[in-house]
Amino acid sequence: MVEQHAEGRIVTPEPVPVAIGRRPEPVHDVAVYAFPGMAPFELGVVVEVFGLARPELTGLLAAPWYGLKVCADRPGTALDAVGGFAMVARHGLDELAAADTVVVPGVPNALGGVGVSPGLVAALRTAHERGARIVSICGGAFALAAAGLLDGREATTHWRYAELLQQRYPRVRVNPDVLYVDDGDVLTSAGSAAGIDLCLHLVRRDHGAKVANSVARRFVVPPHRDGGQAQFIEAAVRPVEEEDDGIARSMQWAMANLSSPLTISALARSARMSDRSYLRHFTARNGTSPMRWVVTQRIAASLPLLESPEGTVEEIAAAVGFESAATFRHHFGRVMRTSPTAYRRGFGHGVA
Structure with missing residues (x-):
């Protein structure tokens, strides 16, 4: 582009410097399911691992940290939790279905036979068909099984629920002895604390051992526990x-x-x-x-x-x-x- 001045002189403007940087990598979105009557520990584990700001990881991360969304069937509605308090999830199942990793930390009254939310089942199937990574903690395996995502796969859940999970969903190969099962795009973990093991495993998969070890140190837990659930079944104090x-x-x-x-x-x-x-x-x-x-x-x-x-x-x-x-x-x-x-x-x- 040139400019014609009144005296007839043609002036070429100085180029305007433009800062061109590398396009930032997309954040890996994690969605966790919340429901009425849930125990807050499993939800808290997911929030702690994926939703907490982590300045201690500066210089260790080759990709952005996770973005976390807490999702529910009815966003904006108070959800009563175990312990006498309530929480509100800002996001709905559409956003859960669109996430890169979906975590189901439980289902209502797994032993009592309460059905899994049809909306959650549909969202899990949609997310899986899109290529999302699907994860369950404890009784959340019942939701994955209800969606058909565990058919023909090895999976685990809390040892108290293992026999019932096998009875209800005979096409699932239930392994009651391990802390978690990584089957690639579908991962399941045992009882509440095993959710920590599985979440750290996901961080290890995504960001490597150094980052997972750093997260574990802040959690004040070992980065990897050996052994299975058998050591916890009806163990005497x-x-x-x-x-x-x-x-x-x-x-x-x-x-x-x-x-x-x-x-x-x-x-x-x-x-x-x-x-x-x-x-x-x-x-x-x-x-x-x-x-x-x-x-x-x-x-x-x-x-x-x-x-x-x-x-x-x-x-x-x-x-x-x-x-x-x-x-x-x-x-x-x-x-x-x-x-x-x-x-x-x-x-x-x-x-x-």
């Missing part, structure tokens, strides 16, 4: 004993020496206990055996190494204390339900 200090001391020692050979005898010595007494008290306290716990800690320590482009699988296996890469792959597959190589391909930064 165990009195705290003085020897527990030795158990804690041995666990701290093990964490500082993961790359070294660790045996029951070595752990028991660090706790100043006999092998037999140590095994009994450790299992009673943690719900799993000492060596199974050690394997889980070694797997957890391997995750940030796999996310780095440095080191082969063999070198990482040795660095975290496994005798061989084959042993590492075996235990990694059992705990993470994938291989080290597949994990690195999915979560590694700068890894081809």
